[in-house]
Amino acid sequence: MTTYLDHAASSPPRPVARAALDAGLASANASAGHLAGQQARAAVETAREQVATALRCSPHDVVFTSGGTEADNLAIKGVAWAAQRRTGRIPHLITTAVEHPAVLEAVRWLVTRGEATATVVAPAPDGRVEVDAVLDAVCEDTVLASVMTANNELGAVNDVAAMARALREREVALHTDAVQAVGTLDVDVQGWGIAALAISAHKFGGPQGVGVAVLRRGLAVEPLSHGGGQDRGVRSGTFAAALDAACGAALEEAVRDREALRRRCRSLSDRLAAELISLDGVHRNGPTDPAHRLASIVHLSLDGVDPDRLALELDRAGLAASGGAACGSGASAASPVLQATGVSGTPLRLSLGWTSTAADVDRALDVLTTVIPRLRAGAGTRPGVAARP
Numbered sequence: 001m002t003t004y005l006d007h008a009a010s011s012p013p014r015p016v017a018r019a020a021l022d023a024g025l026a027s028a029n030a031s032a033g034h035l036a037g038q039q040a041r042a043a044v045e046t047a048r049e050q051v052a053t054a055l056r057c058s059p060h061d062v063v064f065t066s067g068g069t070e071a072d073n074l075a076i077k078g079v080a081w082a083a084q085r086r087t088g089r090i091p092h093l094i095t096t097a098v099e100h101p102a103v104l105e106a107v108r109w110l111v112t113r114g115e116a117t118a119t120v121v122a123p124a125p126d127g128r129v130e131v132d133a134v135l136d137a138v139c140e141d142t143v144l145a146s147v148m149t150a151n152n153e154l155g156a157v158n159d160v161a162a163m164a165r166a167l168r169e170r171e172v173a174l175h176t177d178a179v180q181a182v183g184t185l186d187v188d189v190q191g192w193g194i195a196a197l198a199i200s201a202h203k204f205g206g207p208q209g210v211g212v213a214v215l216r217r218g219l220a221v222e223p224l225s226h227g228g229g230q231d232r233g234v235r236s237g238t239f240a241a242a243l244d245a246a247c248g249a250a251l252e253e254a255v256r257d258r259e260a261l262r263r264r265c266r267s268l269s270d271r272l273a274a275e276l277i278s279l280d281g282v283h284r285n286g287p288t289d290p291a292h293r294l295a296s297i298v299h300l301s302l303d304g305v306d307p308d309r310l311a312l313e314l315d316r317a318g319l320a321a322s323g324g325a326a327c328g329s330g331a332s333a334a335s336p337v338l339q340a341t342g343v344s345g346t347p348l349r350l351s352l353g354w355t356s357t358a359a360d361v362d363r364a365l366d367v368l369t370t371v372i373p374r375l376r377a378g379a380g381t382r383p384g385v386a387a388r389p
């Protein structure tokens, strides 16, 4: 039996999401005028309402996408292109060195093609991004800053509400990748005053392959793809009624149960971290203040442990965890987040979610307190490498 502590990579689907997916699979085309089409459209619109209520924005702001990656790309490229069309000038973007590749690579792609200039802000050593560091990067042509709500490796939480407030005074819109945050943090689009946001259903118990871009009224966005003009003309393509319905149902339940989940994750992750850092050569990374880190993530560095052997041993013992971020191509490469924050040693991310129990933590502790000393007693070490499946 596997002990699953890799919810930051993907969380198992909730029964409500499975039921909505199942019910929606036989949907007609939600743009068709007949009764079956209207029923499919009603399912999409119900999901839109569920998402809007959960994120505290208008249903009009909700655009369904294929996931977090597309939602990030749509906001970043879409806003940059719209600004260039409006002003005739090359727009300037701000982002941070700890963003997910869905943000960093979108920005890099625009810059490489001469379609934007960009400033990449360095994080503090604990992985958080300071408001002043973002403000210092603002220049005359800045149109958008993209700063994640919470980091997927270290779990560091940023004060995006303060950033949005300060940026608004300088007429700069804030986009935030809230993919990791929405499961345990109260995300408030209107209250925070953010212009755009990305979430992904498979991080909160919905299916893989669906997400949401929140694009608020007044934010000009050029589409990434062109076609039938669905979803305000911003995201063409036949509505994925079943996926959208499952995303809405999962998010509604996740938000309803969020406070209880946050408390459970906090107590489980505190116990996990406390017992593991009592071992020699095990360090916890990320912010020390619990208010500044996700309750669901424990990120550790292990001294004197070979990363490949660790991965092998954990697999053998049936513990699913991550050597770093788990959102990339599968290539082993030094994690840019850990490089940017100066974290060394072999990384190990344990991440909890809606299925996590005290028994999972007991079992993970049994495995890790046996495997880590055993590996250390064995062969030498290679420098920290983050697996990115």
Ligand SMILES: Cc1ncc(COP(=O)(O)O)c(C=O)c1O
Binding pocket: 008, 009, 066, 067, 068, 069, 070, 072, 100, 102, 148, 151, 152, 177, 179, 180, 200, 201, 209, 210, 211, 326, 327
């Ligand atoms: C912070 C963050 N943003 C974006 C993504 C990409 O989301 P998706 O897998 O839905 O494309 C992920 C994880 O995969 C993530 O952790």
